[in-house]
Amino acid sequence: MHYTLSTATKTSLASAPEVQDQILGSLEMLFGTPQNPSYLRTKDWADAEFDPNHAELAADAGGTGELAESEMNGVKADNLVRFRSQLEQVARRDYAGLAEFKSAPHLSDRVAAIVADKELAEDKRQADLKALFENYYPSLRDSTELYRQQCLHCHGVEGGGDGPTAGSVEHPFLDPRPRDYRLGKFKFTAVKDKARPRRQDLYRVLDQGVYGTAMPSFRRFSAAERWGLVDYVRMLAIRGEVEHDLVITFQDDEHLTAEAPLAAFQDVWTKWQAAKEKVVVFEGDVPAPTPAMLKRGDELFHDAKKGNCASCHGDMGLGDGPAAYKLDDQGHRVPAYTDDWGNPILPRNLVQGLYRGGRRPIDVYRRIYAGINGGPMPGIGESKDADGKLVLPPEDMWALVHYVRSLSERDEAVAGGPIHGMTPPGEGGGGGN
Amino acid sequence: MRILLTLLFLALLVLGVWTFTDAHNHAWWLPPNVSSYGGDIDRLFYLILWMVGFFFVLTEGLLVWCVFNFGRKRTTKADFTHGHHKLELVWTAVPGLLLLVITFTQMQTWAKVKFKSNFPDVKPICEVWASQFDWRMRYPGDDGKFGTVDDIENPFEFVVPVNEPILFNLRSRDVIHSFFVPYLRLKQDAMPGMVIPVWFQVEKEGSYDLVCAELCGWGHYKMAGRLKVVSRAAYDAWLKKSKEEMNSNGSEDKS
Numbered sequence: 001m002h003y004t005l006s007t008a009t010k011t012s013l014a015s016a017p018e019v020q021d022q023i024l025g026s027l028e029m030l031f032g033t034p035q036n037p038s039y040l041r042t043k044d045w046a047d048a049e050f051d052p053n054h055a056e057l058a059a060d061a062g063g064t065g066e067l068a069e070s071e072m073n074g075v076k077a078d079n080l081v082r083f084r085s086q087l088e089q090v091a092r093r094d095y096a097g098l099a100e101f102k103s104a105p106h107l108s109d110r111v112a113a114i115v116a117d118k119e120l121a122e123d124k125r126q127a128d129l130k131a132l133f134e135n136y137y138p139s140l141r142d143s144t145e146l147y148r149q150q151c152l153h154c155h156g157v158e159g160g161g162d163g164p165t166a167g168s169v170e171h172p173f174l175d176p177r178p179r180d181y182r183l184g185k186f187k188f189t190a191v192k193d194k195a196r197p198r199r200q201d202l203y204r205v206l207d208q209g210v211y212g213t214a215m216p217s218f219r220r221f222s223a224a225e226r227w228g229l230v231d232y233v234r235m236l237a238i239r240g241e242v243e244h245d246l247v248i249t250f251q252d253d254e255h256l257t258a259e260a261p262l263a264a265f266q267d268v269w270t271k272w273q274a275a276k277e278k279v280v281v282f283e284g285d286v287p288a289p290t291p292a293m294l295k296r297g298d299e300l301f302h303d304a305k306k307g308n309c310a311s312c313h314g315d316m317g318l319g320d321g322p323a324a325y326k327l328d329d330q331g332h333r334v335p336a337y338t339d340d341w342g343n344p345i346l347p348r349n350l351v352q353g354l355y356r357g358g359r360r361p362i363d364v365y366r367r368i369y370a371g372i373n374g375g376p377m378p379g380i381g382e383s384k385d386a387d388g389k390l391v392l393p394p395e396d397m398w399a400l401v402h403y404v405r406s407l408s409e410r411d412e413a414v415a416g417g418p419i420h421g422m423t424p425p426g427e428g429g430g431g432g433n
Numbered sequence: 434m435r436i437l438l439t440l441l442f443l444a445l446l447v448l449g450v451w452t453f454t455d456a457h458n459h460a461w462w463l464p465p466n467v468s469s470y471g472g473d474i475d476r477l478f479y480l481i482l483w484m485v486g487f488f489f490v491l492t493e494g495l496l497v498w499c500v501f502n503f504g505r506k507r508t509t510k511a512d513f514t515h516g517h518h519k520l521e522l523v524w525t526a527v528p529g530l531l532l533l534v535i536t537f538t539q540m541q542t543w544a545k546v547k548f549k550s551n552f553p554d555v556k557p558i559c560e561v562w563a564s565q566f567d568w569r570m571r572y573p574g575d576d577g578k579f580g581t582v583d584d585i586e587n588p589f590e591f592v593v594p595v596n597e598p599i600l601f602n603l604r605s606r607d608v609i610h611s612f613f614v615p616y617l618r619l620k621q622d623a624m625p626g627m628v629i630p631v632w633f634q635v636e637k638e639g640s641y642d643l644v645c646a647e648l649c650g651w652g653h654y655k656m657a658g659r660l661k662v663v664s665r666a667a668y669d670a671w672l673k674k675s676k677e678e679m680n681s682n683g684s685e686d687k688s
Contacts, residue, residue, distance in 0.1 A: 165651055190683060190686045214566065214652065216567035216655060217589040219588065219659070279687055281683040281684050285680070286680050289582065353580075360678070360681060362682055365683075408580075
């Protein structure tokens, strides 16, 4: 298994194979190989004793300090469950078979090293092993292995969304297709201005899944493993962005300097760090829906100067609005938009009640406020009219959110009702089988 | 050759019996039962296992004996026989009778687990939605109704209180799935378009595997969930916390 360049890169640089090799070499220098992935520590970082490979360590302890205390506590709590039998073994100093983790080769190595170290006093050995399991946080190498087992079959080796179970470009197996990380764009985040996702946004996707797609929840893995996957996915995304930037640089300048890869890397890294400042938060309590609000939301949904939602999502919210479709050469109705990955895209059918980015009111609020990065859904939370006033002041935003969410209740009345004489219990059901 | 074949079939007999008697020592056996009706189902399982075990030993023993006894090089001409009426009657009537015994002994258990008229008189705690390829539990919000905007949706984890009868509605979004919790001895298919009520009662707190037991597509093997059984107080606290998270204004995401 090894990292390759994307099809887009190979196509754009078809006439310059030596530049392809240069880019591939630079990427390997910056991000390592799948067998040993790690970020290059730039001179500045080494001087500042900062290591991007350690998200779990605090900034003053040589890491990036990206795990909040509550998140670290969650990691430790899950570790106690995950390593329960190992910790019991350590407690009775039985170290047989302790270093066999099929999805964590680096952890296996670390455990084996402590067990085999003859210099260690027995008490110290026991304490070291206990601490290792209790505070375990996966290295990029461990996460690569888990990624290889759980994610690669859809998302591909480089995160191009081109794994075997994704199908081919001509015959995709999945709709929507798995995310291609390499543009650095992720749809379901809590940030605005098309910023990069925060690590917490990616974690939430792993935790909740993306309902209505083939992306399931990965809660069966411990918090440490999921945070590790987030770190690795981020690395693949940054790697893809650097690759893309280098191609653009070459096309603009007709050559690549030796400094270009590092400059691109630092540039992309900074962009990912900037996302923290872009979180969409509503100051105050989420208002409860009232009939007046829903009525107001209905108006905004259909008003072309306000929400203008109906133009794409349709009068009934079925995702069949006129702007979402166009006629092709043969006069067939086809999707009018493609997303940033080049796939045709249709507006969400809001009546189904399947919210890919989460079904909490704040999730829908964020979709309307900031739009969906990579897709045609615009964000209107900060749009202003000719007089400089917000098109949708907060009370109107919530009216729209609650109206959109209420659309799915209709579906229950139509599609979720009793079928074939089956009556759900507690609603006048009962009787024989 | 005769001795070799005899030994081969004898080895099969011994291996077959040993597999079942030694299974406990290798975690090949059933996981511990934690549900209120799992004991009944286990008793039925053992009843049938003893029956087929007895006949396995009997028929396999007969086979070994036949190979040993009649496997010699033929010296006499074979007899023609039309059959043995009484023997045939016996080997038809006895299994028939045994099937009847199984039918009548299992009826009570089946009725207890699957008949709607025997369901506990409680409101469904949640809807369990199966879809390619995950489990999602939808708990009603304060209005107590499913399919309204205040529902709480919990992927992967099916949280229930211990020692209480639990009723839930099983539903599918796309294809046929099957809700299977081996620790409960409970399996029920989920059909798209149908609302299927299912009940159980767990007597021990803990986390138990929930898997899909109906091949539902390429990701079938990944379709796992977890039944999390907690005390009533912990359940109430979890539900309260989930409701609060539902009304979050996003401030927890601020760094």
